[in-house]
Amino acid sequence: MTIRLLASFATSLGLLALVSCSSDATSDAPQDAAPDRPLADSTHEASPEAGTDAAPDATSDASADALVPPPDADAGLEAEAPSCISGQMPALKLTSIASGLSAPLFATSPAGDARLFVVEQGGRIRIIQGGAVLPTPFLDVSASISTGGERGLLGLAMHPGYASNGRFWINYTDTSGNTAVVEYKASTTDPNVADPQPVRVLLGIAQPFANHNGGMLAFGPDGYLYIGMGDGGSGGDPQGNGQNPQSELGKILRVDVDSYPTPAPGNMPGGNPHVWDMGVRNPWRFSFDRATGDLYIADVGQNAWEEVNVEPAGQGHRNYGWNTMEGTHCYQPSSGCSQAGLTLPVAEYSHDNGCSITGGYAYRGAAIPCLQGRYLYADYCSHRIWSFVWNGSAATDPKELTAELDPGDSITSFGEDAQGEAYVVTAAGTVYRIEEN
Ligand SMILES: [Ca+2]
Numbered sequence: 001m002t003i004r005l006l007a008s009f010a011t012s013l014g015l016l017a018l019v020s021c022s023s024d025a026t027s028d029a030p031q032d033a034a035p036d037r038p039l040a041d042s043t044h045e046a047s048p049e050a051g052t053d054a055a056p057d058a059t060s061d062a063s064a065d066a067l068v069p070p071p072d073a074d075a076g077l078e079a080e081a082p083s084c085i086s087g088q089m090p091a092l093k094l095t096s097i098a099s100g101l102s103a104p105l106f107a108t109s110p111a112g113d114a115r116l117f118v119v120e121q122g123g124r125i126r127i128i129q130g131g132a133v134l135p136t137p138f139l140d141v142s143a144s145i146s147t148g149g150e151r152g153l154l155g156l157a158m159h160p161g162y163a164s165n166g167r168f169w170i171n172y173t174d175t176s177g178n179t180a181v182v183e184y185k186a187s188t189t190d191p192n193v194a195d196p197q198p199v200r201v202l203l204g205i206a207q208p209f210a211n212h213n214g215g216m217l218a219f220g221p222d223g224y225l226y227i228g229m230g231d232g233g234s235g236g237d238p239q240g241n242g243q244n245p246q247s248e249l250g251k252i253l254r255v256d257v258d259s260y261p262t263p264a265p266g267n268m269p270g271g272n273p274h275v276w277d278m279g280v281r282n283p284w285r286f287s288f289d290r291a292t293g294d295l296y297i298a299d300v301g302q303n304a305w306e307e308v309n310v311e312p313a314g315q316g317h318r319n320y321g322w323n324t325m326e327g328t329h330c331y332q333p334s335s336g337c338s339q340a341g342l343t344l345p346v347a348e349y350s351h352d353n354g355c356s357i358t359g360g361y362a363y364r365g366a367a368i369p370c371l372q373g374r375y376l377y378a379d380y381c382s383h384r385i386w387s388f389v390w391n392g393s394a395a396t397d398p399k400e401l402t403a404e405l406d407p408g409d410s411i412t413s414f415g416e417d418a419q420g421e422a423y424v425v426t427a428a429g430t431v432y433r434i435e436e437n
Pocket of ligand 1 (some may be wrong): 108151320321326327345
């Protein structure tokens with residue numbers, strides 16, 4: 001594989017590095033060649049079981065450390081991101097903190113809470129407390145959902161004031177396969193279980209195909225709930241949802257949980273009033289840097305390119321390009337596409353290195369000082385884990401962490417606890433904490 005670094009790229013986001021690929025399949029092929037995201041059996045509606053075998057093997061080599069450019073000597077780091085340069089980083093390791101979970105795909109903690117809440121695709125939320133998985137699920141909505149493939153219980157976000165109000169929201173595909181974001185609340189008598197009665201369905205969004213359901217939920221530093229919506233599915237975005245500002249599909253939505261459907265103020269003008277960003281394909285995990293408020297969006301590619309976008313705090317209204325572009329490459333049309341008004345990713349990798357991105361977090365824990373501010377992300381198929389430091393205008397100081405952190409299984413998600421410590425969640429059912437070795 002040839003590595004090619006572009007010293008500059010005409011984008012406001014600064015430097016971009018491209019990993020060139022000998023088989024750059026950016027054609028408008030009607031089907032996805034590989035599973036699309038952590039849960040994926042396939043991205044193609046007509047053959048929902050076909051995808052996994054098509055996934056490329058992880059033919060790992062050291063070269064992909066250059067997925068993002070080397071540090072720019074003049075760039076400097078934000079005061080909020082005093083990450084050590086990669087050469088100073090200590091060795092890292094994964095420590096299993098729970099296993100035997102059923103298809104876990106997310107882990108999070110309420111602010112100030114020592115427990116870790118793990119989302120299982122089949123519809124349960126489990127609590128890890130005191131080193132053990134509590135036998136009684138916190139919540140079980142398995143009767144309310146469809147699951148399998150890319151469907152299921154996909155996301156969870158606690159209210160910033162959860163400690164006092166117990167409010168939380170989940171994102172699942174309902175029994176008809178449509179997206180539902182539903183509010184629940186913790187029991188008033190037992191903090192380790194939720195009231196099984198939903199408070200209310202916050203919103204529902206019709207899904208035209210089984211795949212690309214997004215699913216991420218997270219409260220931003222502005223107190224609004226952000227919702228990751230895929231393009232509706234099939235392959236290639238046949239409905240053109242990503243570039244349709246009126247559609248809620250292929251978007252990052254931003255809602256006020258107390259006023260919805262009255263829109264949150266400050267969303268993207270001229271389209272659906274709940275849209276914050278447009279032009280995403282299937283954002284499989286986005287996260288806010290809890291120190292800077294920057295928004296990291298990992299967007300799963302079609303057949304060739306997986307990408308990470310970084311949005312400075314509060315600066316939404318961006319068009320991330322799908323399905324005009326896949327990563328930094330024209331998708332439709334396959335050459336000569338107009339990039340006017342599009343925001344290109346800050347990092348990307350080709351399917352030589354994996355099949356489906358799993359976005360993580362800018363580390364803000366205390367246990368690994370050298371990891372401060374470093375963004376972690378992975379590939380579902382190859383289990384490769386990479387990182388970079390966002391310096392406010394570019395992804396710098398790339399470091400691959402696969403040798404230390406490969407769990408030997410598909411990485412469905414990262415997680416972050418109340419202290420900012422980072423976790424890796426695997427399809428086989430184990431949750432690991434990232435620690436210094
Ligand atoms: Ca994009």
